[in-house]
Amino acid sequence: MQAKFKKSYRFAIKTSLYVTVYITLLMSVFLYYFYVPKWFLILGFSVSVFVFSFLIVQFSVERFIYKRVKKIYDDLTLLESASIRKGSITTDMRTLTQEIDKFARDKKIxxxxxxxxxxxxxxxxxxxxxxxxxxxxxxxxxxxxxxxxxxxxxxxxxxxxxxxxxxxxxxxxxxxxxxxxxxxxVGDLRLNIDVFDIVELVENVFDMLEMKAAKKRITLTFDTDYNSPILVRADKERIQQVLANLIVNSIKYGNEKGTTEVSVENLIKNKVIVRVTDNGEGIMKRHLPRLFERFYRVDKSGSRKEGGSGLGLSIVKHIIEAHDERIYVESEYNVGSEFSFTLEKAE
CATH class of the missing domain: 1.10.287.130 (Signal transduction histidine kinase, dimerisation/phosphotransfer (DHp) domain)
Structure with missing residues (x-):
């Protein structure tokens, strides 16, 4: 597809004007010293020099510069989908330079x-x-x-x-x-949004994982006594999956006789934050940015002491983001980890 060629006469006009002014001043000085000056002759001479200079400069620029730039546009098929092709090709050098620079930056990124x-x-x-x-x-x-x-x-x-x-x-x-x-x-998994008590849901997950925690003598507990329900609006089944994944991980990588603690706190007026904290082996800081990637391994040895698909944290992140919420992780090696996520609080 041939690109539309948009002419610009700015460069030719400026160049011709400079040439005209210079030659006119030179001729004025010559006529002043050797002839009786006739201003209409000087004016006519100036106009003719300007027109002649403009035609020559514009023709030369289009013939030797802009036509070649246009050919580059037409020949490079990579530019076909670039934003630079959305408009017509201009012969204004400043605009052209800006477009090429922008294109180069975009391509680099x-x-x-x-x-x-x-x-x-x-x-x-x-x-x-x-x-x-x-x-x-x-x-x-x-x-x-x-x-x-x-x-x-x-x-x-x-x-x-x-x-x-x-x-x-x-x-x-x-x-x-x-x-x-x-x-x-791909957004193909529909969420069944409902109002439920997050404290009761955590207790259910504790009951479900009680035997698994008992094998390592890890205590599953709340940070405090929650005597009244804390209602949230989310997909109950998916949030249970999130909690189960986080607590299972804390058990897997927790220390013998350790503790996994869950807390539910008010974040802002319509948000709560759920924290899952353990005193296990912790995670080195260099691993934290990639922790939620599929199959990402903190242990690069290739062996896996604990079972599982290696997709748990990635699923957790996607479920929370599907609720338009955020998940966070803080960890210190040999001290412990804290995973937290936000949920919408029900009225």
Missing amino acids: EIETLKVREEYRKEFLGNVSHELKTPLFTVQGYILTLLDGAMDDKNIREKYLQRASKGIERLGYIIKDLDMITKLE
Whole structure:
């Protein structure tokens, strides 16, 4: 598609004016000393010099500069979708320079963004393959062992089938969580907004995770006694999922005989903030900016002491943002962590 060419005569006019003034002054001095000055002759001479200079300068500029710039616009298909093509090509050098500079800055930002995304894509694919490979190879190993003759032994058969079942279960968790994140990102997951008591919901999550916490002798508690309900407006099932993920993480990475504490505080008039605090191993500061990325590992060793899909915190972030709320994290290594999120308070 050929770009529209918008002419500008500013440069030619200025240049011609300078040439005319200079030659006219020179001729005036010459006529003053050698002839009787006739101002109409000087004026006519000035006009003719200006017109001649303008035509020559404008023709030269268009022929040797602007036409080539126009060809660059037409030849570079990368400019097709750029904002610089939205308007016509101008022969005004200042405007043209500003447009080219803006285009260069935009392209630089775009290239840097693409580099970041490419790096993230590579890391994401590597993490996905690792998460899927571990349970898949485990299941495959048990099944191949059974096919090689181990299934004749009843005890081994039952044990290996149970382990294979756990591997399949973990694969199911990963696929289910990936599907949920995808729906959250594209806005395909509808929220059932309702009014409920957040304190009661936390108590339900405590009851649900009581046995898991007991294995590490971790105490699940509130920061204080909540004698009256605190009503919030949100999707109860999704917020329960958020709380469960955060509390499970605090148990996983908590210390033996540690504590996981939940508090609900008024933030502003129509907002409350829910905090989940533990005194576990904590997180180094360099990991905090990427903590909510899919499959992001704080432990880079490749081994995972605790199970899970590796998508819990990413799901938590997407659920909270789907409510148009914010989630925060503060942590100090070897001291503990605090995850907090806001919710709309019901009247």
